[in-house]
Amino acid sequence: MFSSAILAELISAVGADGIIVEKNQLQTYECDGLAALRTIPAAVMLPRSTTEVQAIVKICVRHQIPFVARGAGTGLSGGALPDAAGIVISFSRMTRILDVDIPNQRITVEPGVINNHVTQRVAPHGYFYAPDPSSQTVCTIGGNVAENSGGAHCLKYGFTTTHVLGLEVVLPTGELVSFGASTLDAPGYDLAGVFVGSEGTLGVATSVTLRIVKKPETVQVLLAAFDSIAAAGQTVSDIIAAAILPAAMEIMDRLSIHAAEASVHPNYPDAEALLLVEVDGSAIEVETQMQQVRSLCKTNGAWEDRLAQSERERMLVWKGRKAAFAAAGRIAPNYIVQDGVIPRTKLPVILEEISRMAEETGLLVSNVFHAGDGNLHPIVLYNASIPGQEEIAVDLSMRILHRCVDHGGSITGEHGVGKEKQQAMGYMYSEPDLDTMQRVRCAFDPQHIANPDKLFPRPRLCGEKTGPYQLHPLEREGTAEFF
Amino acid sequence: MIEQLSNSQMLSAHLGTIVGSEYVTIANGMIAVAPADTAQTAAVLRFANDNRLSVSPVGGGTKKGWGNPVNSKIALHTHRMNALLEHTWQDMTCTVQAGCTWSSMRKALARHGQFVALDPLWPDRGTVGGVMATNDSGALRLKYGGLRDLIIGMTVVLADGTVARTGGKVVKNVAGYDLHKLMIGAFGTLGLATEITFRLHSLSVSSQSFTIVSPMVEPLGCFLLQLLDSHLGAQSIQLRTVGDSFGLDIQLGALPEVIKGQSALLLEMSQRVKLSVEKASIEVWSNRDFFFADANGFTIKATMLPSDIARFTAIIHNLGGSAVTQATGMMTAFLPGGKEETILKLRQEFASSGGSLVVLQQPANADVDLWGLPPNSFPLMQKIKQQFDPNRILNPGRFLGGI
Numbered sequence: 001m002f003s004s005a006i007l008a009e010l011i012s013a014v015g016a017d018g019i020i021v022e023k024n025q026l027q028t029y030e031c032d033g034l035a036a037l038r039t040i041p042a043a044v045m046l047p048r049s050t051t052e053v054q055a056i057v058k059i060c061v062r063h064q065i066p067f068v069a070r071g072a073g074t075g076l077s078g079g080a081l082p083d084a085a086g087i088v089i090s091f092s093r094m095t096r097i098l099d100v101d102i103p104n105q106r107i108t109v110e111p112g113v114i115n116n117h118v119t120q121r122v123a124p125h126g127y128f129y130a131p132d133p134s135s136q137t138v139c140t141i142g143g144n145v146a147e148n149s150g151g152a153h154c155l156k157y158g159f160t161t162t163h164v165l166g167l168e169v170v171l172p173t174g175e176l177v178s179f180g181a182s183t184l185d186a187p188g189y190d191l192a193g194v195f196v197g198s199e200g201t202l203g204v205a206t207s208v209t210l211r212i213v214k215k216p217e218t219v220q221v222l223l224a225a226f227d228s229i230a231a232a233g234q235t236v237s238d239i240i241a242a243a244i245l246p247a248a249m250e251i252m253d254r255l256s257i258h259a260a261e262a263s264v265h266p267n268y269p270d271a272e273a274l275l276l277v278e279v280d281g282s283a284i285e286v287e288t289q290m291q292q293v294r295s296l297c298k299t300n301g302a303w304e305d306r307l308a309q310s311e312r313e314r315m316l317v318w319k320g321r322k323a324a325f326a327a328a329g330r331i332a333p334n335y336i337v338q339d340g341v342i343p344r345t346k347l348p349v350i351l352e353e354i355s356r357m358a359e360e361t362g363l364l365v366s367n368v369f370h371a372g373d374g375n376l377h378p379i380v381l382y383n384a385s386i387p388g389q390e391e392i393a394v395d396l397s398m399r400i401l402h403r404c405v406d407h408g409g410s411i412t413g414e415h416g417v418g419k420e421k422q423q424a425m426g427y428m429y430s431e432p433d434l435d436t437m438q439r440v441r442c443a444f445d446p447q448h449i450a451n452p453d454k455l456f457p458r459p460r461l462c463g464e465k466t467g468p469y470q471l472h473p474l475e476r477e478g479t480a481e482f483f
Numbered sequence: 484m485i486e487q488l489s490n491s492q493m494l495s496a497h498l499g500t501i502v503g504s505e506y507v508t509i510a511n512g513m514i515a516v517a518p519a520d521t522a523q524t525a526a527v528l529r530f531a532n533d534n535r536l537s538v539s540p541v542g543g544g545t546k547k548g549w550g551n552p553v554n555s556k557i558a559l560h561t562h563r564m565n566a567l568l569e570h571t572w573q574d575m576t577c578t579v580q581a582g583c584t585w586s587s588m589r590k591a592l593a594r595h596g597q598f599v600a601l602d603p604l605w606p607d608r609g610t611v612g613g614v615m616a617t618n619d620s621g622a623l624r625l626k627y628g629g630l631r632d633l634i635i636g637m638t639v640v641l642a643d644g645t646v647a648r649t650g651g652k653v654v655k656n657v658a659g660y661d662l663h664k665l666m667i668g669a670f671g672t673l674g675l676a677t678e679i680t681f682r683l684h685s686l687s688v689s690s691q692s693f694t695i696v697s698p699m700v701e702p703l704g705c706f707l708l709q710l711l712d713s714h715l716g717a718q719s720i721q722l723r724t725v726g727d728s729f730g731l732d733i734q735l736g737a738l739p740e741v742i743k744g745q746s747a748l749l750l751e752m753s754q755r756v757k758l759s760v761e762k763a764s765i766e767v768w769s770n771r772d773f774f775f776a777d778a779n780g781f782t783i784k785a786t787m788l789p790s791d792i793a794r795f796t797a798i799i800h801n802l803g804g805s806a807v808t809q810a811t812g813m814m815t816a817f818l819p820g821g822k823e824e825t826i827l828k829l830r831q832e833f834a835s836s837g838g839s840l841v842v843l844q845q846p847a848n849a850d851v852d853l854w855g856l857p858p859n860s861f862p863l864m865q866k867i868k869q870q871f872d873p874n875r876i877l878n879p880g881r882f883l884g885g886i
Contacts, residue, residue: 103708104788126712148657161661162632177860183786183812183838184629185618185668187854188883189864193631193664197657217714237573243596243685282714284744285737341653343574373655374574410656417658428658429648436639436647437660439870443863455659 002042006063010043010087013055018093020044029088032073032080033135034420036336036390041068041082048093050168050176050206056089057204058174060449068451069204071112071140074133075147076337077418079199079454089204091142097121098207106165106182108209111142115149118210127212130157133414134322145205148197150414152248152321153278155372157213159414161196166209169195172202172445182209194440199416200451202444216280219247220290221314224302225271229253229367232273233347235300236371239277240344242296244289246372248278255331255366256324256379263327266320269304275371276321278314324368325379331364332381334390336397339415340404344374353403354378361396363389375413376404402427417455426457438462494536498557501526506563515541517560521638521646521677524559528675528876529644531557537876538642540671542582542610546617549843550670550881551853561612564677567591569652575683576635576652581612581676593686600627600684604772612676618668622719622734622768622809627684630667636680637663639673642872647674654682665867672882673871687736690718691746694763695731695753700800703731704793706756707810711789715748720810722792723770724800732767733760771807774817775844780804781826781851782844785814785833798832812838823851830855857884 001021002010010019020026021043030038042065047053060067066086073080082088091112099108102125107118115136118129132151133139139149145167150159157163166180180192195202226232232251239246252260252274261268268274275297279289290307297305308314328335342350351367358365358380369376378400382393401411401424411417411424425434434456442462444450491509498516499507506517518524531538539555541547542562561582569578572595579588585606592598602621603614620629627633636650639662649662666676697703703722710720710733718736722729735745753760774782787795792808799806799816802825806816818825830840834855842853857864861884868875868886880886 101788103712103790105711106788148661150655150657154655158628158632159655159657161664162628171863175862177863178858179860181786181837181839183788184624185784185786185813185839186858187839187841188858188861189669189673189867190618190631190664190667191860191863193667194660194662196661198660214712214714240575241573243688245685282716282741282744282748285716285741288738288740341655343571343576343653345571345573370655374653375655408651409653410651410658412658413653413655414657421658425659428651432645433647433649434659436641436645436649436662436871440660440662440665440867443866443870 006059009059010045010056013059014045014047014052018046018048018052020046029070029073029082029090032070032075032078034076034078034081034418037078037081037419039082039084041088042085044088044090046090046093050170053089053204053206054170054174054176056087057170057172060087061172061174061447064447064449066449066452069142069146069200071143072114072135072138074135074139075143075418076339076415077412077420079147079416079418079451081419083452091140094206102127104182105212105214106209107212108207109141110207111140111145111205113141115139115141115144118212122212123215126215128215129163129210130154130213131160131163134325141208141210142205145196145208146198146200147414147416150375152250152370155249155370156245156247161193163211164192164196164208165211167192167195167205168207169203169205172447172450199418199455201441201455203450218283218286219278219280219314220286221308221317222277222290222293222297223268223306223308223317224275224277224297225269225304226273226275226300226302227271229273229351230348231300232275233351233371235275235297235302236347237344238296238300239293240372242292244279244292246277246293247280248276249370249372250276250321251367251369251371252321252324253367255364256327256368259327259330259366260320260324262330264319264323266316268320276317321368325377328366328379328381331366332383334382334384334393336380336393338376338378338380338397338400339412340376340378340401340409341413342374342376342404342407342409344371346407346409347371347374350376350403350407354400357396357399361392363393363396365396370413373413374409398424419454422455423457425455497530498527501530513558514556515558515560517563519563521640524640524675524677525644525646527557527559528640528642532643532874532876535874535876537879539878540612540616540675542613543584543605543608545605545609546613549617551885553878553881555878559675561610568678570595572597576654576680577683578652578678578680579611580678581610583611585609585611585614592683596686597683598686599633599681601630601633602768611679615667615676615679616669616671620813622721624813625720625810626718631664633681634663634667634679635682637666637676638678639666639676641674642874642877650680652680670882671878672868672886673877675877687718689739689742690734690736691742692732692734692763692765692767693749693760694767695758695760696725696728697758698728700729700793700797702756702758703729704796706753706758707731707792708789709752709756711810713748713752715745715752719768721807722796723807724796724805729796729800730767732763734768771815774805774815777817777819778844779846780817780819781842781846781849782815782817783826783840783842785816785838785840787812787814787833787836787838791836791838795833798829823849826851854883
C-alpha cells in the first residue's frame with residue numbers, strides 16, 4: 001500500500017478513475033496465463049495516453065517503485081506477474097489504431113490493441129499481420145512486443161521482431177524516446193531490435209509501427225495421419241530438404257488429438273500423430289508445392305491425408321490445433337505447457353526422451369509442436385490435489401527444457417523466460433553471457449524498477465561483477481534470501 | 484618518435500606472445516595484429532583495454548572508409564578466423580567465423596543448395612564480420628529480410644575481453660536479450676563478433692530478371708507500388724537511374740513452372756499500364772557496387788518509404804547523380820562533385836519524409852557530418868557504449884554522434 005502522498009501523485013497522473021487500489025479489484029491482476037504464480041500488486045494504473053504512461057513511470061522513478069506493463073495477461077511465463085510493492089500499468093485503455101498506411105504496408109497502433117484486430121483492420125485491403133500466437137484473439141501487440149511472440153506461421157513470416165519497424169518507448173528513467181522508424185535502418189544502434197522480446201525489463205512501449213503482409217493469393221492446409229510421431233517428423237525434414245518453405249508445419253500426438261477432438265470437434269483422424277502443413281502463395285506455387293508435400297507424406301507412410309481448401313475447412317483444422325493447450329484440461333485438471341526448442345533434426349530423439357522421462361514420473365505428457373522450427377510444446381499433465389504431484393510436474397517440465405538445451409536448443413521459443421524459467425537461463429547461458437545482457441539492462445534501467453526479478457536467474461544490481469557467486473546486498477544485510 | 488617507436492615495438496612484442504610474432508606488424512605507428520581465434524581475440528582486447536589502446540577491427544577492408552575516421556593504435560585483422568565452422572544443412576543453420584569472405588561462405592553452403600539470403604556489396608572481398616558490422620544488405624531484403632532477421636546467434640568479444648554468447652543455433656529462441664541485434668550495424672563499437680550463426684534458406688531452383696525502362700520515373704514508381712500490392716511474389720525489386728532514363732528491375736526466383744506463371748502475370752500487369760518488360764541480366768543487381776569507384780563525389784545510403792522512391796530517385800537524377808533504390812526503401816546513390824550544402828539539404832528532405840541519409844564516402848576536401856543529427860534515443864546509445872566499452876577503445880568516434 002502506498003502512502004497518501006504517493007497515491008495523490010498517482011491519481012494526479014491518471015485521474016481517480018484511472019487507478020485501482022481495492023484489493024478485490026486488484027486480484028484480477030494478480031497473475032497472467034501462468035496462474036500458478038500469483039501476487040497482488042499495490043496498485044493498477046489505467047493510462048489513456050503516452051503522457052499518462054510517462055507520468056506514471058516518472059513517479060515510479062522518484063519513489064523507486066517497481067512496475068510491470070500488462071496487456072491482456074495471456075503470457076505463459078509469468079512475465080506480467082506483479083511485484084507486491086509495485087504498480088501494474090494496464091494498457092486496456094490504449095487500444096487505438098493510430099495510422100494505417102496501405103501503400104507502404106505499415107500500421108501504427110497503441111500497445112493495448114489486440115493482435116487479431118490489426119489483421120481485421122487491414123484485411124479489407126488484402127493484408128494481414130503475420131505473427132499469430134494461439135492467443136491472438138485476445139493478446140495485445142504490447143504483450144507480443146515484450147515477448148517477441150511467434151505463432152504457427154512464423155516459420156515462413158518471422159516473429160514479432162521481423163514486423164516491428166518503430167516504437168515509441170517510455171524508458172525506465174521516465175524519458176520518452178523513439179526506436180527505429182517507419183523506414184528501415186535508422187542510424188544508430190538497433191534499439192528496437194534489442195527492445196522487442198525484452199519482457200518489459202527495458203521500458204514500456206506506448207506505440208508500435210508494424211509491417212503488414214499481403215494476404216497470399218492461395219492457401220491450402222494438408223492434414224496427414226501417421227502411425228508414429230517419428231514418421232511425421234521425418235516428413236517435416238523431407239519437406240524442408242525439398243526446398244519447400246510452408247507457412248506452417250505442426251504436429252500433434254495422440255493425446256492432444258483426443259483432447260482437441262473432445263474440446264472443439266475438428267473431426268481429426270484417430271492417429272498416433274497428425275501433421276498439419278499449410279502452404280501459401282500464388283495458385284501455381286501452392287499447387288506445385290502441395291503435390292510434393294502429399295507425395296512426401298505418402299512416402300513416409302501417411303495413411304490418410306485431407307486437403308482443406310475452403311476458408312471454413314482451414315479454420316476448422318486450425319481450431320483444433322489452436323485449442324490444444326486449453327483442451328489439455330479435458331485430460332487432467334492441471335497442466336504445464338513448456339516451450340523448449342531443439343534443432344529440427346533432434347525431434348525423434350527428444351520425443352523419445354520426453355516419453356521416457358514421463359514414464360519414470362508416472363505423469364502423462366502430450367505433445368503439440370511447431371515442427372518446422374523445432375519449437376516443442378510438451379504439456380505436462382497432473383493433478384494438483386494429489387500431494388507432491390505438482391512438484392514432480394514442475395521438475396519434469398524443467399528437465400525437458402534442460403534436454404532441449406543439451407541438444408543445442410533453447411529453453412523458450414515464444415513464451416518468454418519471465419518468472420517461470422529464470423533459473424533455467426543459467427543452464428542456457430554462462431555467467432559472462434548473462435552479465436553482458438545485464439549491461440544492457442543497466443544502460444536502460446539503472447534503478448532496476450522495470451519488471452524486476454524476471455528473466456535473469458537471480459536479482460542483480462548494476463555494478464555487480466562477474467565471478468563466483470557473491471552475496472546480493474540484501475542477502476548481506478540479512479533482509480532477503482535467494483534460492 | 485623514438486619513444487613512440489619503442490613503445491610500439493614493446494606493444495607488438497607483447498601482442499606477439501598472444502597471437503604469434505609472425506602475426507604482428509607495425510606500419511606508420513599502427514600495430515596490425517591477427518588473432519587465430521576467439522580466445523586470442525579476447526586476450527588482445529583485454530591487453531588493449533588494460534593499456535587504453537584503441538582498436539579497429541578489420542575484415543576485408545572494403546568498408547574501412549565508412550564512418551568517421553579513426554586513428555587506432557591497433558588494427559585487429561580477422562583474416563585468420565575464416566572458417567565455416569558448422570553447416571547443419573538439415574536444420575538450415577550455419578556458424579561461420581567473422582573473417583570468412585561472403586563468397587567463400589556462399590560457395591560452401593551452396594554444396595547443399597542453401598545460402599544466407601543476403602546480397603551484400605563486394606562479396607569476394609567483404610567478410611561476414613564486416614557485412615554484419617555495417618549492416619549491409621541488397622535487393623534480396625525484400626523477400627528475406629535483413630541481417631536482423633537472418634542472424635540467430637553470435638559469439639562476441641567485448642572491449643574488456645569478456646567472451647559472450649548470444650542467441651543460439653535454433654531459429655526460434657526468445658531466451659534473454661537479442662544482443663546480436665545490438666551488434667549488427669554498430670560498426671564494431673560495442674564488441675567484436677568472432678563467430679556468427681545464420682538461419683539459411685534454399686537457393687532458388689531458377690530465377691529470371693526483368694527490366695522496364697522509361698524516360699519518366701513516376702510510372703515506374705507507381706508500378707513498383709502495384710507490384711508490392713500484387714501476388715507476384717517477386718524476390719527483388721529496385722528502381723534505378725539509367726543514363727537519362729530510369730529502370731525498374733524485377734527478379735523472380737522459384738521453380739521453373741512457378742516462374743512461368745509469375746512472368747505471365749508480370750507481363751499482363753505491365754501491359755495494363757503500357758510499360759514494356761524486357762528480360763535482363765543478373766548484373767543489374769550489382770549496379771550499386773560501382774557507386775564507390777569515384778572518390779570525387781558523395782556516396783550515400785538513404786532510407787525512405789516505398790511511396791517516396793520515385794520522388795527521391797528523380798531528385799538524385801536532377802542533381803546529376805545515380806541511384807539504386809530497393810523496394811524496401813533503401814537507396815544507394817552517388818552524387819558527383821563536392822557540394823556539401825546539397826547533401827545537407829537532401830538529408831533534410833529525407834528526414835522530413837521519415838527517412839535518413841548517411842554519407843558512406845565523401846571527397847577528400849569535404850567535411851560533411853557523415854551520420855547527421857542523432858535521434859532522441861542517442862543518450863541511451865551513449866549509455867550502452869559506456870556499459871560495453873567504458874574506456875572507449877573500440878573504434879572510438881567512428882559511429883553516430885562520435886560514439
